[in-house]
Amino acid sequence: MDLYLLRHGEAGKRVPAASKDTERALTAAGKEEVEEVGDAMGKMGFKFDVVASSPLRRTKDTASVVNKALKRKGAVEEWAELRPEGSRADFYRRLGRLKPDSVVLCVGHEPYLTTSIGEIAGRGGPGIRIVMKKGGLARLAVTGFSPRISGELRWLLTPKQIRKMA
Numbered sequence: 001m002d003l004y005l006l007r008h009g010e011a012g013k014r015v016p017a018a019s020k021d022t023e024r025a026l027t028a029a030g031k032e033e034v035e036e037v038g039d040a041m042g043k044m045g046f047k048f049d050v051v052a053s054s055p056l057r058r059t060k061d062t063a064s065v066v067n068k069a070l071k072r073k074g075a076v077e078e079w080a081e082l083r084p085e086g087s088r089a090d091f092y093r094r095l096g097r098l099k100p101d102s103v104v105l106c107v108g109h110e111p112y113l114t115t116s117i118g119e120i121a122g123r124g125g126p127g128i129r130i131v132m133k134k135g136g137l138a139r140l141a142v143t144g145f146s147p148r149i150s151g152e153l154r155w156l157l158t159p160k161q162i163r164k165m166a
Helices: 028-043 057-069 088-096 112-121 159-165
Strands: 002-007 050-053 103-108 137-144 150-157
Touching: 002 057, 002 112, 028 057, 028 159, 050 057, 057 103, 088 112, 112 137, 112 150, 150 159
Parallel strands: 002 103, 050 103
Antiparallel strands: 002 137, 137 150
């Protein structure tokens, strides 16, 4: 399985009330940057069988912008497992139910995404610190799900690098 992890775009200041934070939208600069990333991904020929997003507004907006830029006909799926406090074990189980040759894009949050990268590509213990910029994209090759998810990190790009590649 090819798994791509995309961090949502810039969404402005955090809101102290958790209920309000779920509705925090992308800023104008964040939306523009995500549009540029999506356009670059389209120029590079990215194609996904599944595009999934956390249910929070900033991730849904990010996923929608990229989905549109890629001219995908399929809708963005909302996965509760991708919430900042979501269960990564449930996320991995859900991935494990997909076809082994699937190409999947998941849009989420930090530190959830970099922790997932470490768990998939690492040994589950302390390792190197991974930094994923807003609008950054990682590609992993998932090689197994039993006894636990495993794979390798193929690359990790900043939005600026993605735009330059297109």
